[in-house]
Amino acid sequence: MNRIILGCALLAIVSCSKKEIDPNADSNVMLEEPVVSVVDSAAAGQHAGLALIEGGDCLTCHKMDAKLVGPSYQEVADKYTEADVDMLANKIIDGGAGNWGEIPMTPHSGMSKENAKKMVEYILTLKR
Template sequence: MKKLFLTSVLAVLTVASCSKKEETIDPANQPESNVMLEEKPTTEPEPVAALTPEEEGKQLVEGADCLSCHKVDAKLVGPSYQEVAAKYTEADIDKLATKIIDGGKGVWGEIPMTPHAGLSPDNAKLMVKYILSTKK
């Protein structure tokens, strides 16, 4: 019986000494040295340069399937961007953006350009601005 009692007492003491005590910390009583350990930025982060519409358009063109049919300086399946830029002006941006979205055929030959219905009109206009910027 003594062994059972002593084992029980020992188990309770072990559990009590090993359990983690949670203390509530009052921030007002914190030593000032802890505040000094916080890392504070010494300078403002540099602003990221905004892309021009042509640069944004180039990124959109490179991220889409355009380069499978078009090149900047040579005819592939469709006309080169430089050929398109030589034929059209800034006044044609809306017309060309619509052509990118809706697709079409007949202007550059009988092979149709596939529609890009998921493309927003604003992004299509940025793509056109890039294409027109390739003019020689």
Template structure:
């Protein structure tokens, strides 16, 4: 009988001591916009727009000089001018589809128009 009692206590002890993993809940909360200080960007010799691009998810789909999922930044710079700055900043914020193909660009609704313009400003410096 002691043998069965010992096994029962062992089972109860093990089952009670297991930590149940915390289930993560899905959320539609936007991640905070990357914060880049002008001083840090200038000190690093980087354009503030490039620092913002590197701090966001842009490089997942875009490269400077080659197509990835979306167009290269050089292609964008060659197609657009400073007159299109507001349009391109809105595209970054709202996302889009159809201009460069059927794969949609993810919206970045949490991004300020000011920071989106800094990104566009940097991209336009890559014009050939």
């Protein structure tokens, strides 16, 4: 009988000690880098950079052909060249501000340089 009471007491303590998560609260915690198989993307006829963009949080602020929070990918492609791939990949990883207005780009510090470059290479294919 004492074990049942002790078990119920422990269950009550554990249940009441969990912190409620507010789904509407802002968070500065970056999502993990999307896991995308480049082989699967190529087999599906999709550029690896596009698969990474679609698997990440990029489309929250960017669209392919229209300004949202940040510039459209076509605007980025029109402004930069292949010589800027490393610089743009670093901007994805480190974040940035001032090139496209007042709103800063959130850093994606968990992103590998290799994947950031694949994303930039895809974006540059959208040049008009």
